[in-house]
Amino acid sequence: MSEKKLSEVEGLVHPELAGVEVVEESGGDFSRSDVLLKGALAAGAVYGTFMVAPYVRGAFAAAGTSDVDILNFALTLEYLESSFYEEAKKKAKPSGELKALVDLLASDEKQHVEALAGTIKKLGGKPVSEPKFNFEYNGTAEFLKLAETFENTGVSAYNGAGPAIKSKEVLGAAGSIVQVEARHAAAIALQNGQEPSPSTFDAPLDEKQVLKAVEPFIA
Amino acid sequence: MPKLDAVSRRKFIAVGGGTSLAAFLAACGGGGDTTTMVTNTGQESEPAESGKGSETEQFGKGDIGILNYALTLEYLEAAFYKDVVKSGLFKGEELAVLKKFGAEEQQHVEALSGTVKKLGGKPAPMPKAEFPLKSAKSVAELAGTVENLGAAAYLGQAGNIKSPEVLAAALSIHSVEARHAATLNTLLKLSITPDGAFGKPADVATVLKSVEPFIVG
Numbered sequence: 001m002s003e004k005k006l007s008e009v010e011g012l013v014h015p016e017l018a019g020v021e022v023v024e025e026s027g028g029d030f031s032r033s034d035v036l037l038k039g040a041l042a043a044g045a046v047y048g049t050f051m052v053a054p055y056v057r058g059a060f061a062a063a064g065t066s067d068v069d070i071l072n073f074a075l076t077l078e079y080l081e082s083s084f085y086e087e088a089k090k091k092a093k094p095s096g097e098l099k100a101l102v103d104l105l106a107s108d109e110k111q112h113v114e115a116l117a118g119t120i121k122k123l124g125g126k127p128v129s130e131p132k133f134n135f136e137y138n139g140t141a142e143f144l145k146l147a148e149t150f151e152n153t154g155v156s157a158y159n160g161a162g163p164a165i166k167s168k169e170v171l172g173a174a175g176s177i178v179q180v181e182a183r184h185a186a187a188i189a190l191q192n193g194q195e196p197s198p199s200t201f202d203a204p205l206d207e208k209q210v211l212k213a214v215e216p217f218i219a
Numbered sequence: 220m221p222k223l224d225a226v227s228r229r230k231f232i233a234v235g236g237g238t239s240l241a242a243f244l245a246a247c248g249g250g251g252d253t254t255t256m257v258t259n260t261g262q263e264s265e266p267a268e269s270g271k272g273s274e275t276e277q278f279g280k281g282d283i284g285i286l287n288y289a290l291t292l293e294y295l296e297a298a299f300y301k302d303v304v305k306s307g308l309f310k311g312e313e314l315a316v317l318k319k320f321g322a323e324e325q326q327h328v329e330a331l332s333g334t335v336k337k338l339g340g341k342p343a344p345m346p347k348a349e350f351p352l353k354s355a356k357s358v359a360e361l362a363g364t365v366e367n368l369g370a371a372a373y374l375g376q377a378g379n380i381k382s383p384e385v386l387a388a389a390l391s392i393h394s395v396e397a398r399h400a401a402t403l404n405t406l407l408k409l410s411i412t413p414d415g416a417f418g419k420p421a422d423v424a425t426v427l428k429s430v431e432p433f434i435v436g
Contacts, residue, residue, distance in 0.1 A: 104412070111416035159390045163383035172420065175377045175393065179370055179418030182397035183404075187411045196402040197319065200326045202394040 006045050016146045017045035017153070019136030032069065033076035033128045040077070040157050049152035050199065053160030060164045067170045068125030070161050074174065075116040077154055079130045082109035084150060087135065092143035098191055105147070105184055112177050119173055144192040151185035154178070155202050273379060274423035282385045283340035285376050288423060289389065290331040292369055294345045295430055297324040299365060308355040313406065317362070320399050327392055334388065348433045363403035367413060368429055370396040371421035
């Protein structure tokens, strides 16, 4: 199936997500986690980040899943954030308070990557390889917009995946990470002059056929 | 992909903004919920009996107990913000933030209360509370403490929840409390992540001990 371009779609809620490229460099095909990530980004771009949760939930429900699968999806999301913030240290030209924040964000996401990869190994699974990402933005304002959207996407994705997690310990780990993603989201929103808590519930309220709608945008 | 239908987008956005959680659970319980963790009928969320003595038993059995525990905390938060807004200690942007958070806590109260009823339980009563409102700084500090504690409380209970729908609801509130916490931490020029890269859960005893001083009669 030919991959359709998100950037060609009109009326995107988050056009900034359309500029994100996920490239599997290992020469292999996209992993399931890569596909889920691309789907989550597409769902967020087209419908808004609160729709990422039903997308994730539906995607996992449709194909069945193990805790390792869920953790690998989370890992891929964290790879994205970690890569984004590392690059942003220069690319976003942050100064003052924002510079300190970017350093913190980069450090947190790196720790999330390490923790998730470690947990996957502990469970006898294999952590997925890190894709290469291309992020399109210029300057601080665009960086902040994209950062806010990523963090909101992450919160929504974790909250969507949470109920599918079988182990209490893994759920606890995911919960401890999503809490920090939500904190990140609020902090970035404040830097951006936006509402730190835009919605009373970081939740999906309808489970729609997001999967089907998103399919044209993923490999 | 055709241009996104303006009406359906508005509907998504409206739905995302403010529909009560009780309505959400009604929608899920009604049909075709596709979460994979369902072990029983997967239709209605049933009040689950917990096999062991649970920390939240004083609030009710199983998920109802957990929801009532959360409800008690949300009552306190809502009352706190109400007092704070009335106190006149804040103005401008800061006041607006505190008002918004208070409104969200009130919506959490209503949603949790409605969910307990839907599960066939009796919602916990609203505790009578008094909060020290000496200065803007001390109040902001208290707000920060309460919100960080609230997030930790939800995280502490996530693993005990039996129903996937109730868990989804709890997670959706948990991350909002985290946003509140980070905002207050920012206002206070404290770290947005006081526990570092991973949030820490708090157990019931710790949480109740922390809020006990504010409950009167």
